[in-house]
Each structure stands twice: as structure tokens, then as C-alpha cells.
Amino acid sequence: MLLGCIGDDFTGSSDLANTLAKGGMRTVQYTGTPDGPAGMDVQAGVVALKSRSVDPAEAVAQSLAALAWLRAQGCEQIYFKYCSTFDSTPEGNIGPVADALAEALDAHKVIVCPAFPGTGRSVYQGHLFVNDRLLNESGMQNHPLTPMTDADIRRWLTRQSRFDVGHVSAQRVFGGAEEISLALDEEHKAGNRHIVVDAIRDEDLIEMGKAAKGFRLITGGSGAALGLPGNFGCTAAPVPWAGQAGKSVALSGSCSTATRAQVARHASHHPTREIVAADVIEGRLSPKEIADWLLTASGVPLAYSSAEPETVTKVQERYGRERSSKALETFFSEVAKLAVRGGASRIISAGGETSGAVVEGLGLGALEIGPEIDPGVPALRAGPDLVVALKSGNFGAEDFFQKADSVLAGDV
């Protein structure tokens, strides 16, 4: 294994795995830190954790365990993947995990770059934008778990980290890899261990990747990995994929704007069924009822709890945020298990936490990376008869569910 990656959630990890696979690296995504060794042919291993919103000490412990395993596989470079919207609180978890990894690796020039131009995330003058909006005006200021109230990534990270935070400006980045290297050296000499690097285009990220050749630790969204496969002699190539025949089911626990539009669009062409949160929490609806419906409905049936923010707020006020999320996640995990037991072979899941629950419920281990469905979302093979797609809340075009099924089936 050449490149070892630690992802702080499941869909984000498949987003990174997608970038590396497209760049020509033989990439595998693991559900948590594996017990045994990786296959000898794996060039990039992505350990997917559910560490984004847990207690910072727990996130550090999980990440260090993943690091130990990746180093034991012989990795030359470690990549810490977080969200392209830098999802974190003033306490963490990005800063504490990046600090711990930097110390363990004795890394002193640590790139910090959440940019992902393909999905509208850019970093300019140290500030993160989502399309034409500053992060803290993009809707992310209202995120239920990690409200992002400051778009200045330097300032936000400084609150979380024990180390000083520097910056490489877009002007230097536009000068190419050599100029970026010089700027990183200057920041290092100035005593800054974490260095936020501006990037607004894929070209910027590719140059940054070249400048990071040989660095022990890089941190970022999936975009910051764009230039890395080239450093290991890999070149972009079509990702092989044998489509999967059989029954398809879609699940969505994501309440993000993009997912809600995708659910509405899907409903006009396919059977859809709403899962009412209160019915789940109060035990009026069983996973079996939904699994049976999914297995008998035609097309690409979708069961969803996705709801408007006001509905979610009411549910959370009535039952508590943790209780309602836990109940729904456990429900989706059970539905997925029953659906696969009943013969489903293509599973599409929307939402990071929801997908984490689905993957854990299905007990999936190593996932082979297939072709891209939409930016940041690859097809994944979980076994000889099972393929999955795990979509981050805000990713994907409006026809995502239908498109995901066509890619998983090998029809496109």
C-alpha cells in the first residue's frame, strides 16, 4: 500500500476513494480499521471511520488506530479526509485529529485544503466558499451537528488546534508546484505547522499535489488528493466495473437540500414510500414492513425519512436529537439487512450517517471502488452479489437515484 487514508465518515471516504480510483490507483475502502492485512495489490487504502461528530478524544483514538494499521501495510504517505465544508465544531474534530496524526508522523508541513471545485467548494484567501457563498452563508451555518459559523478556515482551525496555522495564498498557488513548495517552506520556517492552501480550480489542486510529493501527512476534502496518484506513477484510467443484475432498493435518511430534491424527482418515476420518524420512534412501523414493500415494489423503490428542516426540528424537539437519529439509523440498518437477506443486490443509500449505519448493519468489510456516478459518489462492490452507492447529503444531480441504479447495474 502506497497511500493510506483515514476518512472521518463513510460517504466522504467513498468520495476520496473515487478520486484516487479515477486517478489510476487500485483503491479499496475499509469499514473501520481492519483486523487482518490488506490485499497485496492495493495501492490506496481508505479506512472509513464514523469519527466526524463523536467526542474529540474518541476521534483521535480511532484515527491513531487506523494510522497504525495503515503504517503496518507499508504506506509512504497518510491522507486525512474530512468534509469539503470542513464540518467540525470549535472543539474539533479536524484539529485534534490532524494534530495527533502530525505528531505521530513527525510531520511539520501539513497541508489543509477542503476545496472540491467539482462540487462548488473553493478556498480563496483562506476562506471557504460553497459556490458563490461564503461557508457561513451557504446553509452550513444551520447544520444540526456542526454549524459552520466562520468561513475563515485559518481562524476556525486555530480554535481547534494546538499548532499555529499558516496560509498559502491563491497568488502563490497560481505560480505552480515549485512556487507552492517555496511558500510551504516559508510557512514552516515561520513556525506554522498546519498550512491552509487556497485552491479554486482542479489545476490548483493538481499543482498542490505535486508540491506535496513525499509529505508524510496531507489533510483535505477529496479534491486535495487529485494530484497524488501521479506522484506514485499512476495515471487516470477508466475504472473497471462488472454491472450487478437483480433487485434494487434505495434508502434515504438524508434531509439535505440536494437529497430532498432528488427524492421529489424520483417520486415522479418510481415507487416511493415515506418513513415517518414518529412511527419509527414509537414502534408503529417495523423494518420488515418497509423491507417487504421494497422487495415487492417495481423499478427502483425508495424508502425515505428525508424531511424539511421544520419537520426535523419538531421531531428533535419532541424526542431529542440523539434518540431520533439513533432510532432512524437503526431502522435503516435493519431495513437494509432484511432487504439483502430477501434478495436485493443493489443498495443505494443517501446521507453520511445513514450510510454509515447501513454499511455497518450489512457488515460490509472491504469495498472495491467502481466508476463515478456523480462527482464524489462512486459505485462500490461489496461482494460477488452485492453492490452499493453511498451518497453524501449534498452531492448528486436531481436524477441521482435512477442514475446510481443504472451505473450499479452496468447499464451506462
Ligand SMILES: Nc1ncnc2c1ncn2[C@@H]1O[C@H](COP(=O)(O)OP(=O)(O)OP(=O)(O)O)[C@@H](O)[C@H]1O
Ligand atoms: N424525518 C427526520 N426527522 C428527524 N431526524 C431525521 C429524519 N430523517 C433523518 N433524520 C436523521 O438525520 C440525520 C441525517 O444525517 P445524514 O448524515 O444521514 O444525512 P446528511 O446530513 O444529509 O448527509 P451528510 O452527512 O453526508 O451531509 C440522520 O441521523 C437521520 O437519522
Ligand SMILES: O=C(O)[C@@H](O)C(=O)CO
Ligand atoms: O467532502 C465532502 O463534501 C463529502 O465527501 C463529505 O464528507 C460529506 O459528508
